[in-house]
Amino acid sequence: MIVAEASVLRCPKCQIERSDGAEECIRCGIIFAKYRPLAAKTHPSPTRSTFTESTWFLTAKEWMVESDASTESMTFYGRAAVFVAMVWWGWKFIVTPLETNYTGESFLHLINLPFHEAGHVIFMPFGRFMTILGGTLGQILMPMICLGTFLMKTRDPFGAAVALWWTAESLMDIAPYINDARAMDLMLLGGVTGQETDGHDWNNILTMLDLLDWDHRLAHLTYNAGILLMLGSLLWGGILLLRHYRRLSL
Template sequence: MIFAKIASASRPSPSMNRRQPVRESRWPNFAKDWLFTTEESVNPFYFAGRVLVFLLLVVWGWRFVTTPLDTNDTGDSFLHLVNLPFHEAGHLLFMPFGRFMTILGGSLGQILMPLICLVTFLVKTRDPFGGSVALWWTAENFMDVAPYINDARAMDLILLGGFTGQEVDAHDWNNLLTMLGWLPYDHRLAKLAYGIGTALMLLALLWGAMLLRRQYRRLDW
């Protein structure tokens, strides 16, 4: 009797022999549900419009990516005028948080606006292709800010009022980097911002291309 109890106690219980369920990664489900969701039947007219937009972003993006930072090509582009109101609004939006954030708010504002559009496209309208366009715009804003950072010491760029930073105390990045004690690193920080913009732009184009490929397979001819 005693030996039987010992033997039964030494046997592993059935529950111990069961394999623990392997938790599936959440990434594939997230990518499928949010980043790569596609209509069951894609309208050819809408698809053609998306292709045209994508080609425009490829051509425009290639110009930004291959143009050196020192040329300030992004600052001279049409999109700079689109970004400018969000830059100025950012100064006002962050004003309650002190002088440093008020100055930084300009660059933050123009980067946050496309990010808000990105989240809206993914969560509200469930339009990942629109999200890829918003990510491209976010990347372009990083590249738009980079020449401004690069000019922090020289202050040669013409600012909104038609003056340079040498003439008026209104150069955001000269003030910011001076307050941080990082003014000697302006060129490095500018290259970092431009590099982030380049990487995000290439990622946005890859995302858009993958979406168009999926949508092409579901065209409603």
């Protein structure tokens, strides 16, 4: 590039003054007409890798979307039926207030319950606090394990989206239990309320953490996290279903 200082022309390489109209430098011998493209090639402007070109994004896209290559029509219709059920049931969970305990009274609560109780047993070696918390961990970890298995073992992203939906529902199922930590009005396993026994998990957990007054806030935080995950699972499943449909049309 030719540098001009007070109308004085200089060589872009050695900075010696040069006469107007000269084609090459009398000191270093460069040809001015060829120096500009050479400099541009030697000193390329740095380029930023975009978000969509980052390694982790491409890896996530491969695992979560592109690994699904099914073209079977029966699989598509089965997935479509499951997706409709997810949308219908999920919408009822999302629009129903936490305080109604709709999730706790749904059929899926009975699915979550064995994993909840198993969690108490599994975490028993880690002390009383973890034994109590283990119930909640058990019912949340089980769908997460399914999610990981579908995603990494069987390479079934749609199955993983369903498992994410289940994880979200499980969080929403726990929220009324947290919300009841002080009131202890919910009916527990065995047909008694928390007021009649010392077996109310979240009353014990929050009491041990000295956070009992936070029960409603933590419950709503958990419920809202479940809603966000559920919406994410529906978006994920919908994208996969649309891609599957397009493969059928090819």
